[in-house]
Amino acid sequence: MGRKGKKYVKQFNVGDFVFAKVRGFRAWPARILRKEVRKMYHVYFYGTCNIAKVGIPQLFEYEKNKVRLGDVQKRANSSFRSAMDHVQKSVSNPGQDQGYFQAKAELTSEDQELESDTKSSTDSSTSSSLELDGKKLTKFNLPFIHITGDSD
Structure with missing residues (x-):
């Protein structure tokens, strides 16, 4: 038997620090730029400075998941390490996050x-x-332009 009751829906605000998961890539440190309709968010990825639209199920709170998803020792990728350094500096001084404000x-x-x-x-x-x-x-x-080999 399953649980009864309402399913917990995550709520994020603009400027929240998260880990965002995009298909084909690992969860990456990011910050929410804007909320879209239909439970989608535009996020700014640290380290790569990319922007993507991500759904709520692919977003994880930064502070709660920092140990599990942000472990630099397990992930030898240097770009992930630089992204974690960048997000940690931004968490300590969120007002001076130039890359985030430029993307916004x-x-x-x-x-x-x-x-x-x-x-x-x-x-x-x-x-x-x-x-x-x-x-x-x-x-x-x-x-x-007629395409040769077309059945019409």
């Missing part, structure tokens, strides 16, 4: 560009054209 600024600037693009496309919703460098591009301006 880039992510918000990309969102603002996308919003401005969608606003301009909704303003001209009557036509199916897009403007690029002062030139109007129609929605379907690519020529038809």
